[in-house]
Amino acid sequence: MRHVIALDVGGTGMKAALVGASGELLHQARRATGRERGPDAVVEGILDFAAELHAYGAEHLGEPASAAGVAVPGIVDAEQGVAVYAANLGWRDVPLRALLTERLGIPVALGHDVRTGGLAEGRIGAGQGADRFFFVPLGTGIAGAIGIGGRVEAGAHGFAGEIGHIVVRPGGAPCPCGQAGCLERYASASAVSEAWAAATGDPEADAADCAKAVESGDPRAQTVWQNAVDALADGLVTALTLLDPSTLIIGGGLAEAGETLFTPLRDAIRQRITFQKLPSVVPAALGDTAGCLGAGLLAWDLLTTTDGMEVTP
Secondary structure, rough: OOEEEEEEEEEEEEEEEEEEEEEEEEEEEEEEOHHHOHHHHHHHHHHHHHHHHHHHHHHOOOOOOOEEEEEEEOOEEOOOOEEEOOOOOEEEEEOOOHHHHHHHHHOOOEEHHHHHHHHHHHOOOOOOOOOOOEEEEEOOOOOOOOEEOEEEOOOOOOOOOOHHOOOOOOOEEEOOOOOOOOOEEEEEEEEHHHHHHHHHHOOOHHHHHHHHHHHOEEEEEEEHEEEEEEEHHHHHHHHHHOOOOOOOEEHHHHHOOHHHHHHHHHHHHHHOOOOOOOOOEEEEEEEEHHHHHHHEEEEEHHHHHOOOOOOOO
């Protein structure tokens, strides 16, 4: 059965799958990155994991994988196939595509984790059928993926979609990026956790606890939550003014609060728009499988462009 390798590398763990031409998951596996052993060990772990998946396909599916797609965090030069920088993994300028191609002997596509997840959400997830979408995962930080015509725009230098570093509170909280008042300092899951911990005096309190307290009517939680929603709406209205998407897809840990987030967020966006068209604001559909599924799409796309095969995952 013809298939590809899909590998999603995170800060602490890797998710992988063998993906068929119709998008079916033929085999799935997970493994730790081993980052505590240093960046070279992480790279070697990725190569070994990919090689094991390649061997599994050959043994159990009748043939080895035709291509591989790999999603990695940090700064990624997808065109050159280089993992430029990832703070969590400690690497710089790793020629990951070349290393994997040499190890596996098949074409390899390298992508940025958020943009790759956005590709999956746009094609087969919450944005399916939308020609223009913007995918925003709210996790430890906030990133974004701009979807146009079934593709995700990387930008001239690979930084397109970085909505988390739009300044929404000028002169506000300092951000590791060097600016002050960035969106992710107010509306990420980690920012809400920090604010709720401060409000309660409980250092273990987190964003999920805050959401539950909002639902139970706690006024302190409602204040923390609304501050985050207002900041998020300010950032998103800036994005939709520039991009004019038909669909805003919100994912990540904070989106797990469901309508506790989406009802006030839709209201806040509606209150802020003037001439802009209000997009659909929907939760992401693929959860933590988005990056892996997107990596599979990258691999099938690579085959489509290299051998002319018609593939529609």
